[in-house]
Amino acid sequence: MSAHSITSAPPGVAVAPEMPDLLPAVKLRGGVLGFLRRHPTIAVGGALVIAMMLMALLAPYLGTVDPTALATARRTRAPSAENWFGTDMLGRDIYSRVVYGTRISLTIGFSVALIASSIGLAIGLVSGFVRWADGIIMRIMDGMMSIPPILLAIALMALTHGSVGNVITAITLAEIPRVSRLVRSVVLSLREQPYVDAAVAAGTRTPMIILRHILPNTLPPMTVQATYICAGAMIVEAILSFIGAGTPPIIPSWGNIMAEGRALWQVKPFIVFFPAVFLSVTVLAVNLLGDGLRDALDPRLAKGL
Amino acid sequence: MYRNVNRRTALKLAAGAGALAMSGKLAAPALAQGAAARTLRFVPQANLANFDPIWGTQYVVRNASAMVWDTLYGFDDKLVPQRQMAESEEVSSDGLTWTFKLRTGLKFHDGEPVLAKDVAASLDRWAARDQMGLLIKGIQQELVAVDDRTVKWVLKKPFPKMLLALGKISTPIAFIMPERLAKTDPFKQISEYVGSGPMRFVKNEWVPGAKAVFEKFPDYVPRQEPGSWLAGGKRMLAERVEWVIMPDPATASAALQNGEIDWWENPISDLVPVLSKNRNVLVDIADPLGNIGAFRMNHLYPPFNDVRARRAVLMAMSQEDYMRAIVGDDNALWKPLPGFFTPGTPLYTEEGGDILKGKRDFDGAKRLLAQSGYSGQPVTCLVAQDQPITKAQGDVTADLLKRLGMNVDFAAIDWGTVGQRRAMKTPPGQGGWQMFHTWHSGADCINPAVAIGVRASGDKAWFGWPDVPAVEAQVEAWYAAKTLDEEKTAIGRLNKAALDGVVYAPTGFFLSYQAWRKNVTGVVKGPLPFFWGVAKSA
């Protein structure tokens, strides 16, 4: 891997960050296990995320009952042998709802992160590098950011009805401008670099410049940002459920379980507690994974600091 | 803001020593304690978004308006209209002319005396928006002020239930406003709030959605009789009433326990045990007339255009499930309701209600449903997610229909959208609907004049457009009835006809609590919170 630093400059003057290859050779020295041992955050984070995904996939086989089955005579019962996490205000089994809720929350989190990141990255790259487009694009992004996602979510809900798709759309549209701004800020710092001028002088086309020189340096902060988006989306879903614009209760998600039980949290805290724990663990896992990936892609940091 | 003298005050005084120099409020705590002790802070059931009780008919607007405006007649706690602003009334022998005489000394909040022309204009505006008022207007010859204290209402046909109409609690109430306000188009809002009641609305302190302030009107002349709901003397003991809008029940609960508010209109029943345990809080039933939960099916389109499908749902539904979903575990808060009229009122009846009683019959229901020709098409259920009552009912319905083998299209929307969609007569699948959830206040279900939900006049009926001529015939009979027994007979038959044809499905009768602090006295049960007679001691 070539990692040549440019001559050191006097203190106080910022210098171009080093340029890793487009696909750095992530050393698999010692095999996969060795890799994981050197990057415990990826190991732990990845394991937890996989565990959550497995839970989502295998939901019917994990001792669950129908998450929408009512039993009003047994509402708000504390956790017991029969209902491991207790029952909610309509007597539904909270354990089942939480397990099935994994599907929804993960779907929302991953979808929003993926879609918002891709679109935001593209927009940010173009905006940061192509000067004349910057003004227009950023003003449109400003415009998009000022539409409260709540308005969008409720309007979408009213136009059709509450659903997972509408929640994803509303949150994604709100996240794209932020991603693009972050990417743009990195690109702005980078585009003044001498090597970029050199590349332009050498006749390299703009897309190649973006792809080869700019993109790799946006990936580390982007990865971190994507993990935030994923986690944030799951939290925003809880907020939308809080005001009644999230997924309908027949589709349980951690957000709407918490939102429904929030008035009772002083007397029946278990209704909010369990989904909150699952949400926190998942967010932790996603963040660890993101951190680990960033460290792995940027080995300079891993070098014993 | 009133504080209990406690750790918080000590902390505040200590920490605020430095800030005092900036704020200059050293004297404030002592003064604030005194003034605040006379301010009654109340948390209403909903946001007070507007303040014209004829134009906007939400319950919360009515409740606030009852403080600010007075009425000619008012229900007492036996639901009998009593004189309020009226000193006397007279009906001509042919029943066509009603003459009302005003009490003396009545004043508006701007100091002007209440005159007959104000009454005439107010009644005219009210009648344009009220069901009973529209009936009266339909047979009206003239409504005039004969002199400063006398109003005459001349009709073409007798209307024996006149006093009921003028004194009833269901919205809109016949409030008396100054003539210039009452001349506002009934489909437009008034812009000033000059009242005739015991409290003044302090408009410049109004923060819609957050706070509303009312102050005692010193020139109000209460009647001599003891106060009883909207009748009798409305004596204000609190100088100032503040309505604090709190969207979050957990916060309101904490604030009540803490002394930051004094009276909470409707704590959710799951939080009531915590409040009862608090030494400083009292809890009791709020409104003995309660509420009636409901869902309505669309009689225009399949599957519910066939009465067998409707009755199948009634056979299978469990009112206990619905009620527990709404009020929780407290059995004192709900009763099954095999009918449409409020328990505890004179016209309550269970005639024809067997279909809702006893063990639920799913097999029979499924057979009946199959007979009606249901073949699996989606059933669109409108469920407003932002109203706890409809949200809870919606969940139970989804479960019920699924167990009946029906294909549920659960439309989780908000109340504003329900309001628009339920009015659409287009087929389901093209924006229409087959079922929506709602509820009615018990005060609105005491007789067919105010209970719009039970009317079955087809196109003119409420959403769902039930068409059951037997019901309408009994409504006529009730209007014509001369004695209570005649009324009861008519209502009994009405109830049976309405259940046979399933005008709508009552999900049960439920009550709610209200909670207040021990240092607040005079809180009574009623269909709306009554602020007269309520005092707060230090």
Next chain:
Amino acid sequence: MLSYIVRRLLATIPVMAVVALFVFSLLYVAPGDPAAVIAGDQASPEDVARIRQSLGLDRPFLIRFGEWVWQILHGDLGTSIFTNLPVTTMMVQRFEPTLSLMAITLCLSVSIAVPIGVLAAWKVGTWIDRAVMAFAVLGFSVPVFVIGYLLAYVFALELEWLPVQGYTPLSEGVWPWLENLILPAIALGCVYSALIARITRAAMLEVLQQDYIRTARAKGMGQTAILFVHALKNASVPIVTVIGIGIALLIGGAVVTESVFAIPGLGRLTVDAILRRDYPLIQGIVLLFSFVYVLVNLLIDLLYTLLDPRIRY
């Protein structure tokens, strides 16, 4: 530079125009009828139609939009359908609480998060680093209302150190004002601080292993000076970006915080207005938001030039 600022300010006009058109169209198309809500359950369809007519809601799209734009150009944001008060009045009433909450939250979060982010970067790999990151993730993963309830329960209900809810205007004294804002600011700030701390750490790490840092250290510069004079300044671009982006997050979280702590702010007003379909009010608020965002972003972009001389416009 000045021309840049002027150009940006002028550019706000088309932005807001686009936003205005988009929101207006969205509201026009979205179902939900304020007239039905106003008319109430008892009203006949004719009544509802009459109310709709008196509110001007039955006129065609272009006329309604044109009239609204005309009003705005005269400085009039219209009148709320429900309260009959001018939209401007209603927004001004609610402005101070939200602004106060945001300001306190911003100060609190930044003053806590940036230093601990720097600390974590400096002590990367040690328990301090892990502790900071744990706090960051926790602050981020627990929903605002859960934190809010916990804070209210512990500090207001049980310990009685602070009020449970409400808002006292600044004009009634600094401490009463602060008193009502501390718990909400902490609840709201948890997420914000977590975000800032993490980005600070990440950005600082990027910068700290630069050659010039090594050079500065070799030259004998003190640790604090290195951290704050060289490293932080160069790391600040993404940090400031995230602070700016986070303001959007604050507005979203403010809705919840204002509900939980019963603060009469703009967040709650927005939700109430949307659920009631109070069109003029919604439109006015969205215009206000867009203006604020544009200003904030302009400030952030200007800050970039101060912090990173490589950035030019």
